[in-house]
Amino acid sequence: MHVIAFLTLFAVQAVVLGSSLHDDTITEFSVKIYHELRAIKEDENIFFSPLSIALAVGMVELGARGSSLKEIRHAVGYDKLKNGEEFTLLKDLSSIMTAQERHYVLSIANSLYLQNGFHISDKFIQLMKKYFKAEVENVDFSQGSAVANHINAWVENHTNNRIHNLFSSEDFTELTKLVLVNAIYFKGNWKSQFRPENTRTFSFTKDDESEVQIPMMYQKGEFYYGEFTDGSNEAGGVYQVLEMPYEGDELSLMLLLSRQEVPLATLEPLVKASLIEEWANAVKKQKVEVYLPRFKVEETINLKDVLARVGIVEIFGRKADLSAISEHKDLYVDRAVHKSYLEVNEEGAEAAATSGMIANSRMAVLYPQVIFDHPFFFVIRNRRTGCVVFMGRVMHPEALNTGGHDSEEL
Numbered sequence: 319m320h321v322i323a324f325l326t327l328f329a330v331q332a333v334v335l336g337s338s339l340h341d342d343t344i345t346e347f348s349v350k351i352y353h354e355l356r357a358i359k360e361d362e363n364i365f366f367s368p369l370s371i372a373l374a375v376g377m378v379e380l381g382a383r384g385s386s387l388k389e390i391r392h393a394v395g396y397d398k399l400k401n402g403e404e405f406t407l408l409k410d411l412s413s414i415m416t417a418q419e420r421h422y423v424l425s426i427a428n429s430l431y432l433q434n435g436f437h438i439s440d441k442f443i444q445l446m447k448k449y450f451k452a453e454v455e456n457v458d459f460s461q462g463s464a465v466a467n468h469i470n471a472w473v474e475n476h477t478n479n480r481i482h483n484l485f486s487s488e489d490f491t492e493l494t495k496l497v498l499v500n501a502i503y504f505k506g507n508w509k510s511q512f513r514p515e516n517t518r519t520f521s522f523t524k525d526d527e528s529e530v531q532i533p534m535m536y537q538k539g540e541f542y543y544g545e546f547t548d549g550s551n552e553a554g555g556v557y558q559v560l561e562m563p564y565e566g567d568e569l570s571l572m573l574l575l576s577r578q579e580v581p582l583a584t585l586e587p588l589v590k591a592s593l594i595e596e597w598a599n600a601v602k603k604q605k606v607e608v609y610l611p612r613f614k615v616e617e618t619i620n621l622k623d624v625l626a627r628v629g630i631v632e633i634f635g636r637k638a639d640l641s642a643i644s645e646h647k648d649l650y651v652d653r654a655v656h657k658s659y660l661e662v663n664e665e666g667a668e669a670a671a672t673s674g675m676i677a678n679s680r681m682a683v684l685y686p687q688v689i690f691d692h693p694f695f696f697v698i699r700n701r702r703t704g705c706v707v708f709m710g711r712v713m714h715p716e717a718l719n720t721g722g723h724d725s726e727e728l
Contacts (some may be wrong), residue, residue, distance in 0.1 A: 338386045343395050343407065344372050345591040347628075348697075348706040350395075354627040355619070356586060359526060363717060365617045365658050365710035367502055369411070373450065374500040375625070376408045377428060378633060378651060380445055381643030386632045391631035402701035405449040411705055412450075421566030422506030424707075428452040429474040431469060431497040433459050438496070442643050450500075459494040462487035469499065476501040481616075495649065504698075504707070506564035512664040517612060523692045523717050527583040532714040533612045533682040534691070535664055541608065542570075542601035543686055547584055557585055559597045560608065560688045568702060572597060574612075574695040575688060582693040582711065594697060595704060609689040614661040615710075615720040660708070 348368035355364050372394065379390045391397055396404040412426050428450040432438055434457065446452040457465050466485040480503065489615050512535040520534030544563035549555060557577065563570040572594070578584050622634055632638055638650035690712075698708040712718070 321331075341405075342591045342595065342704060343399070344368055344411070345699075345704060345706045346395050347372060348709050349590050349594075349650055350628050351624060352589065353586075354624050357627075358623070359604045361583070361713050363615060363617070363711065363713050364511075365615050365708070366619055366656055366710050367658055367665045369415075370500055370502045370658075370707060371621065371656055373412070373426070373428065373502075374498060374654070374656075375427070375620075375630070377406060377430075377446065377450055377452070377500070378640070379444055379496045380405065380449065381640045382437075382638075383641050385637075385641040386461040386639040389632050390630055393625070394439065405445075409704060410451045411700075414703060415700065415707070420568065422504065422564055422569060424502070424504045424506075424569075425476065427501045429469075429472060429499045429501075430454045431465075431499070433495045436495045436644070437646075438644050438706060439642060459497075460492050460605045462490040465490055469497065473499065473501055477659070478505070481657055484655070484657055489653075495646075496643070502707075504569075506569060509563045509565050510537065510541070510723070511536045512610070514664045517664065520609065520611075520691060522611065523578065524714065525583065525693055528700065532715045535610050535612050535701050536608065538605065538607045538685065539677055540603055541606045542603050543606045543688070544597065544601040546597070546600070548588060551710070558686075558688050559601055560606065561598070561601050562608070563701070568700060569698060569707070570701055572697050572699060573688075573690065575690060576692075576694075578692055582695060586695065586711075589695065594699070594706070598699070598701070598704070605685045607685050609687070609691065611690055611712065611715050612663050613712065613715055614659075614663075615718045616659045617657070618718055619656040619658075621656045622651075625654065658708075658709070 345368075351366065351368060351371065352364065355366070359479065375390060375394060379387060379394075382390055391401075391404070394404070399407070415424050416426055428446070430443070430446055430452050432454065443610070446454070457468065459465055466487050466489060469485055470483060473481050481501070507703055515535045517533055519531050519538075521529045522532045522534075523529050542563075544559050545556050547555045548557060548561060558575045559571050561572045562577070574585065574589075574597075576582055624635065625631075633640065634651060634654075635649045636648070640649045640651075641647070643649060693711065693713045695711045696709070697706050699706045
């Protein structure tokens with residue numbers, strides 16, 4: 319029995335930090351995964367890269383045939399595209415994101431590791447290089463420790479040393495024939511940066527009404543802001559959406575905040591691709607007071623479970639048809655892991671500066687205030703293509719590494 323493992327991971331160091339390619343396919347897939355994670359993780363923090371997952375799934379799809387191929391295309395939402403058109407879409411999205419002379423750093427790397435002596439289709443390798451610019455390398459999976467160290471070094475190198483120890487020696491056996499790895503690293507500065515001296519300790523109220531102390535950043539600046547209704551009468555039925563661009567205006571962090579009285583879980587069922595697009599089109603640039611937590615999160619997700627929940631099942635079992643990869647009929651995907659890293663801080667430096675006190679008063683409200691002192695949802699998206707690169711929510715900020723500052727410093 320021959321098995322495949324495919325891993326998707328990314329690191330993002332975000333700083334508190336009219337295109338022909340505008341397509342909502344990845345966004346719809348993002349929302350699908352988000353709602354499945356919400357069901358699995360209940361009230362936990364969530365963070366993942368839909369684009370990274372789509373690329374990893376795309377590499378497997380390239381080798382799929384028959385019902386396995388049909389299942390992937392339907393689950394991801396490619397049914398509306400011509401057969402094979404999704405690979406061009408993924409290639410073009412990657413090219414736009416990683417083009418030179420951007421104001422941010424975003425690198426996407428794909429790698430294919432083959433067991434020594436295992437025959438793989440030359441056409442598959444050619445297509446992997448064409449659409450995913452994948453590196454192809456032969457290894458000996460029976461040497462588990464050496465292979466783990468080798469692939470982990472590649473991962474660290476392509477995520478600016480943010481993702482560590484993705485594999486251990488126990489992850490590989492004599493049955494392992496193929497490992498696909500996708501890595502995405504992002505680092506960007508806010509167009510309007512937070513001043514470290516304005517960061518201080520702040521109370522964050524969770525949905526169970528308990529409170530924790532967190533480092534809260536502050537600034538008053540021009541951002542894209544809007545108020546929307548959820549159609550209910552609870553707390554006026556109004557929630558806030560804030561969009562904060564990174565330098566260059568191509569990427570932005572968009573955040574959804576319910577009123578203090580409304581649990582985030584009340585609004586989450588509303589989240590869909592069309593609504594995210596509606597927010598993007600409706601928010602208006604204006605002066606806003608922003609209070610945003612500083613945090614750092616690293617998360618590992620078992621994609622095998624999540625993908626099965628969205629309908630990608632066959633590739634993980636004996637019915638898998640991956641005949642476009644190899645003539646071996648018993649090839650299937652053994653495991654799939656997504657590991658992600660996000661840092662949100664004042665300016666995007668490797669280490670946040672020493673913090674002081676906020677001089678402004680919360681009582682003197684001259685402009686709209688967006689105070690992220692209770693659970694919130696967010697996406698990082700490309701404003702040109704509409705593609706969601708990252709998505710998540712913060713429910714328990716005390717569980718996140720806050721960037722190396724303790725509350726006494728603040």
